[in-house]
Amino acid sequence: MKKILALALLFTGVSMTAQVTSDPEQVDPGAPVTVYVDINQLDASLDHVQNLLTAVANGEDLYIWTWKPFEHGPASPKANGLGATAWKNSNPILVMTNEGNGVYSYTFTMTDFYEVDAATCYKEDMHFLVKPKDGGGYGDPDLKSEDLVLKVDPPATDKDPFFPFPYIQVGQDDALILTYENFREEKESMQGLDPDECYVYAEATLTDNSKIIIDNIFNVGSNPDLQMNYIGEGVFEKAFVPDQFFDVPAGKEIDFMKFIIIRKTYASGADRIDKDLDVQVACP
Amino acid sequence: MVVLIAAVACNKPEIKDIGTRYVPTEGIPGSWSIHQVEMTDQLVPVPETQDVTRAFEAMGNNLTLTIKEDGTYTVDETWYGPDFFGTGGTWMLNAEDYADSITFFTTEGDTSAMSLLNMVRKIDPYFGVKAQRNNCDKDYASYDLTFSRN
Numbered sequence: 070m071k072k073i074l075a076l077a078l079l080f081t082g083v084s085m086t087a088q089v090t091s092d093p094e095q096v097d098p099g100a101p102v103t104v105y106v107d108i109n110q111l112d113a114s115l116d117h118v119q120n121l122l123t124a125v126a127n128g129e130d131l132y133i134w135t136w137k138p139f140e141h142g143p144a145s146p147k148a149n150g151l152g153a154t155a156w157k158n159s160n161p162i163l164v165m166t167n168e169g170n171g172v173y174s175y176t177f178t179m180t181d182f183y184e185v186d187a188a189t190c191y192k193e194d195m196h197f198l199v200k201p202k203d204g205g206g207y208g209d210p211d212l213k214s215e216d217l218v219l220k221v222d223p224p225a226t227d228k229d230p231f232f233p234f235p236y237i238q239v240g241q242d243d244a245l246i247l248t249y250e251n252f253r254e255e256k257e258s259m260q261g262l263d264p265d266e267c268y269v270y271a272e273a274t275l276t277d278n279s280k281i282i283i284d285n286i287f288n289v290g291s292n293p294d295l296q297m298n299y300i301g302e303g304v305f306e307k308a309f310v311p312d313q314f315f316d317v318p319a320g321k322e323i324d325f326m327k328f329i330i331i332r333k334t335y336a337s338g339a340d341r342i343d344k345d346l347d348v349q350v351a352c353p
Numbered sequence: 354m355v356v357l358i359a360a361v362a363c364n365k366p367e368i369k370d371i372g373t374r375y376v377p378t379e380g381i382p383g384s385w386s387i388h389q390v391e392m393t394d395q396l397v398p399v400p401e402t403q404d405v406t407r408a409f410e411a412m413g414n415n416l417t418l419t420i421k422e423d424g425t426y427t428v429d430e431t432w433y434g435p436d437f438f439g440t441g442g443t444w445m446l447n448a449e450d451y452a453d454s455i456t457f458f459t460t461e462g463d464t465s466a467m468s469l470l471n472m473v474r475k476i477d478p479y480f481g482v483k484a485q486r487n488n489c490d491k492d493y494a495s496y497d498l499t500f501s502r503n
Contacts, residue, residue, distance in 0.1 A: 223398035224398065235392065244408035244434065308405065308411050
């Protein structure tokens with residue numbers, strides 16, 4: 070179904086970059102992706118594109134030629150072309166599938182093919198062109214598309230208004246920054262906090278299952294160590310080293326930590342945010 | 354007038370002596386205090402870096418390294434952050450003239466290999482290293498530690 074949709078996007082010319090789309094549209098660099106190129110959407114006013122279209126009309130196959138996020142060298146089995154005149158001899162592993170109606174596809178997994186990590190794929194995107202096996206050159210007219218780009222963006226993540234940095238894992242001797250974006254708070258009773266009325270309840274559970282609670286939730290608002298610093302624009306933060314903040318006894322280890330944003334004067338559940346922030350420290 | 358211009362134009366510019374050669378890391382020995390700490394979260398799809406200096410400053414942390422030319426170093430610290438340097442030990446560069454990393458061998462028996470973030474001539478006021486954090490068998494964060502010369 071997704072493939073039909075991707076092809077339909079190409080045929081109707083509403084894909085993001087006109088000539089190029091993919092299935093899935095949101096590319097996961099570590100999972101297979103099919104890249105589609107509609108050669109009808111290429112700039113036919115360019116001589117080298119006209120030459121490409123003529124070659125296709127004569128029944129020639131098309132090949133991917135790619136250089137970003139990484140270009141394999143001539144000695145690699147994944148090199149774009151083989152031999153001393155590589156541009157005239159595309160690597161057979163890069164041949165595209167003719168989907169009909171001028172649409173060609175190539176299926177691969179980016180991190181496997183390029184041998185780079187996902188972050189590099191997100192940063193660099195996929196840069197390539199398509200060409201017949203013999204792309205001309207060396208005195209002959211070129212046969213190729215213009216340079217094409219498949220955008221590779223990280224998945225959109227909606228952070229909660231209260232979030233840590235680092236986001237996923239932290240050591241008890243690392244820096245930890247808790248940020249509370251009160252301007253994004255959806256709970257009505259916690260919206261519009263004054264700069265001096267945002268506090269954080271902090272609790273650490275150690276690997277021996279004992280707990281360190283800096284202050285019970287009713288006293289938090291009178292403990293200056295637990296006040297969130299207002300940094301403007303409806304944003305508060307607290308920066309610390311967990312080991313030091315919780316005064317963890319020597320030889321003990323934090324398993325995980327729990328933080329809750331509360332109003333300075335805590336009287337009921339209306340004076341706290343609804344979602345606790347849990348931060349893992351020990352290996353899961 | 355034309356002759357004067359022509360005469361000036363024909364003067365050969367003086368090529369001054371390029372000066373004595375310096376080693377890009379010769380300024381490392383000295384006393385250094387922590388100046389800035391940046392942390393990179395490597396577990397998110399696009400690694401993100403934040404200046405986390407305030408997390409250490411807020412709690413009164415300080416870290417001073419005294420690096421000596423005899424290959425030893427000492428640490429004067431009130432530091433609860435990652436223990437990259439121990440209490441002292443020895444240090445070495447990975448190359449004499451064009452080093453790009455430095456390794457600290459602590460007296461406690463740990464080894465910390467770090468990339469150099471800048472060249473450190475005797476005139477340079479800052480000295481930076483990149484240190485890797487690993488837990489649960491994976492790299493999860495790195496620190497760029499910038500020290501200022503005392």
